[in-house]
Amino acid sequence: MNLVLLGAPGAGKGTQGNLLVKDLGLKKISTGDIFREILKDPSNPLYEDVKVIKEGKLVTDETVNNVVRYAVETSDNKNFIFDGYPRTLAQADALDKILADNGMKIDAVFELSVTKDVLMYRLLGRRTCRNCKGIFHVSAGYEVCPQCGGELYTRDDDNEETVEARFVEYNTKTMPLIEYYSSKDVKYIKYTVDSVDLTPDDINKKVLPELK
Numbered sequence: 001m002n003l004v005l006l007g008a009p010g011a012g013k014g015t016q017g018n019l020l021v022k023d024l025g026l027k028k029i030s031t032g033d034i035f036r037e038i039l040k041d042p043s044n045p046l047y048e049d050v051k052v053i054k055e056g057k058l059v060t061d062e063t064v065n066n067v068v069r070y071a072v073e074t075s076d077n078k079n080f081i082f083d084g085y086p087r088t089l090a091q092a093d094a095l096d097k098i099l100a101d102n103g104m105k106i107d108a109v110f111e112l113s114v115t116k117d118v119l120m121y122r123l124l125g126r127r128t129c130r131n132c133k134g135i136f137h138v139s140a141g142y143e144v145c146p147q148c149g150g151e152l153y154t155r156d157d158d159n160e161e162t163v164e165a166r167f168v169e170y171n172t173k174t175m176p177l178i179e180y181y182s183s184k185d186v187k188y189i190k191y192t193v194d195s196v197d198l199t200p201d202d203i204n205k206k207v208l209p210e211l212k
């Protein structure tokens, strides 16, 4: 099974993705992770294309697609969960081609959505440790970081305006992808986190039967 994971910022996509990797035995494809892996190995055929990242530059769309192709074709596990890719229609199209060349296709898209109320509660209540970068919610009542004793603070971008802007940006960018996949033979599963009391395990239990 090949799955595309979509998730609004603050929806908990990373956590759910990791649970699905474990439950379904998938290999996670995240471009950031693959870039880091390639940068550690100058003999990698894509090293020259990717090393511009070290100079603070962006890699081209073509390189992103090549990197995904490399990850797909060199993985022993051929059941993938794509996290953070595709971001655009051109990338979705490229991914279809990469998979088709390897006798595969996208079977399902799972979107982890979040209501604006829950998102605001989570992000505006977020406290980050200055020392270890640990993230905690203000409702936990910690005076200092429970991991290292460091100072907890609110990041500048955890404010109502920025969160709202990221929410709108996500929906604008994601809509065309959902339309793209709905025009194909791809199962679309959406789960909306609509309560601040839902734990990652609660969500996983509800989502898993639909994906199996």
Ligand SMILES: [Zn+2]
Pocket (backbone or CB within 6 Å): 129, 130, 131, 132, 133, 134, 145, 146, 147, 148, 149, 150
């Ligand atoms: Zn800390």
